[in-house]
Amino acid sequence: MAAAGVAAGLGSGDFSDLREIKKQLLSVAERSPRRAGGRAQSGGPGLTGLSPRRASELAFALEPLPLSELPPPPALTEEDARDLDAYTLAKSYFDLKEYDRAAYFLRGCKSQKKEKFQLSDFLRAGPLEKGQVKNEALRELRVELSKKHKARELDGFGLYLYGVVLRKLDLVKEAIDVFVEAAHVLPLHWGAWLELCNLITDKEMLKFLSLPDTWMKEFFLAHIYTELQLIEEALQKYQSLIDAGFSKSTYIISQIAVAYHNIRDIDKALSIFNELRKQDPYRIENMDTFSNLLYVRSMKPELSYLAHNLCEIDKYRVETCCVIGNYYSLRSQHEKAALYFQRALKLNPRYLGAWTLMGHEYMEMKNTSAAIQAYRHAIEVNKRDYRAWYGLGQTYEILKMPFYCLYYYRRAHQLRPNDSRMLVALGECYEKLNQLVEAKKCYWRAYAVGDVEKMALVKLAKLHEQLNESEQAAQCYIKYIQDIYSCGEIVEHLEVSTAFRYLAQYYFKCKLWDEASACAQKCCAFNDTREEGKALLRQILQLRNQGETSSTDIALSRVAITWAEP
Secondary structure (H helix, E strand, O other), X not given: OOOHHHHOOOOOOOOOOHHHHHHHHHXXXXXXXXXXXXXXXXXXXXXXXOOHHHHHHHHXXXXXXXXXXXXXXXXXXXXXXXXXXXXXXXXXXXXXXXXXXXXHHOOOOOOOOHHHHOHHHHHHOXXXXXXXXXXXXXXXXXXXXXXXXXXXXXXXXHHHHHHHHHHHOOOHHHHHXXXXXXXXXXXXXXXXXXXXXXXXXXXXXXXXXXXXXXXXXXXXXXXXXXXXXXXXXXXXXXXXXXXXXXXXXHHHHHHHHHHHHHOOOHXXXXXXXXXXXXXXXXXXXXXXXXXXXXXXXXXXXXXXXXXXXXXXXXXXXXXXXHHHHHHHHHOOOHHHHHHHHHHXXXXXXXXXXXXXXXXXXXXXXXXXXXXXXXXXXXXXXXXOOHHHHHHHHHHHHHOOOHHHHHHHHHHHHHHOOOOHHXXXXXXXXXXXXXXXXXXXXXXXXXXXXXXXXXXXXXXXXHHHHHOOOHHHHHHXXXXXXXXXXXXXXXXXXXXXXXXXXXXHXXXXXXXXXXXXXXXXXXXXXXXXXXXXHHHHHHHHXXXXXXXXXXXXXXXXXXXXXXXXXX
16 A cells, blocks of 8 residues: 555664655655645644654755655555545545544445544544543444454554544553554554553653664654653754754754753753744744743743734644733733633643643632642643642642642652652652651752752751751751852842851850851841841850850861852
């Protein structure tokens, strides 16, 4: 069949023959519109495999082929020719989303293209709840496709469709096996690879997959590493693809930006997205991720410009609705923001980012039940979305249900083991449950992996205070002050005054007058500790005037503190 010529790709990691890869990509781009087009316009793989847009983007990144080497158009079989009129009519209805109508006109067709339009029943099936199938057509479709599968009558597209039906019926293991088979039969079917990405939950699971030895596997691995938060490995893969000849690929550039976004390297991600916008100014894909970065940095003018710009390009795209939602959220118009996220979900009920962002908006509106529903929907779409697990933890924390929020924070931590925010949240949860040893471990681990919010040491110090471990508390406050002064964020951290107050009192108890005096003077620079600082300075002066000196045989060891002047 026509797909088979493209299926025999080069080996995994073998990019020595870029001309052959270009021919394969051009074949996909040419053939895809002839298959059931459907979702290609919105950027999804649909039934077209590597969508025409994605194939064209990757082909554009490679050097042009001479006329003599351009691939010929795919040949039609006798069956295809007989069914061509019905197929053309059905495809036009399919593209208009009139799925029943398309299926009706294909009822007498023998061509294998008919399989692609059996998706009409599948597309009408809404989201499935556990243990419940809302559309009987899915079961019927599964039975029919299962028979064809056993008779080896399914091509790569048919296998993809069969896998999606199995996934919809929550038959995950069977779906994975079928998607792997689809990737073997038609390696350039990006839809099968993407479905695999959604079903693989960890690196161990990935190791046991028998994937085809093709260059498309490298794109898949880079994508799945990003999804699994293995960002270092993902960036290495993307860099190797760039070195192999895809340096002009806007898809790879956008994925690198997303990877930096995932590890919260905001400056780097913003820089790459801005460069991407220069290269591809009418791009909409991934712009919702770009808007998340602008939101985090409170860049209102830039976010406003992006929202207006995307609205002019296509206001009915999911990404556009999410960008506008972020814009209203930044302006604290949370009802309007939630409305736009709802619009995004009407366009695509499985759009992960919109569910998570809508959950955040409901949290802002103190609507915890709606927030829980939104986060749960996000997890149904993708169990690897740490933001949804973390959001559920926050919601149950507000509801004062610590055992529930501990479970959800643990799940978020499993997905992001080196994210200090998850560890601090876990620590706070353990503290509320009076599991103080576990809480201390979490706070220390949060500091060790690079504390984003610079709060882990303060929380650890307060915990040591609570346990009367004064020397350990002092050490934590010392480290905290050193970190804050070294990064120049003194004004932004209100706990600096708390740290100086504790250290002043600690040194005073240890009769280390010089250190106590220095810390007390620092306390005078903050409104909330000024009076205590002055009172302590008077006490120190009074004791010095009485001839008191610091003891040389203090039971506690002497601790020195150094900091840079602000």
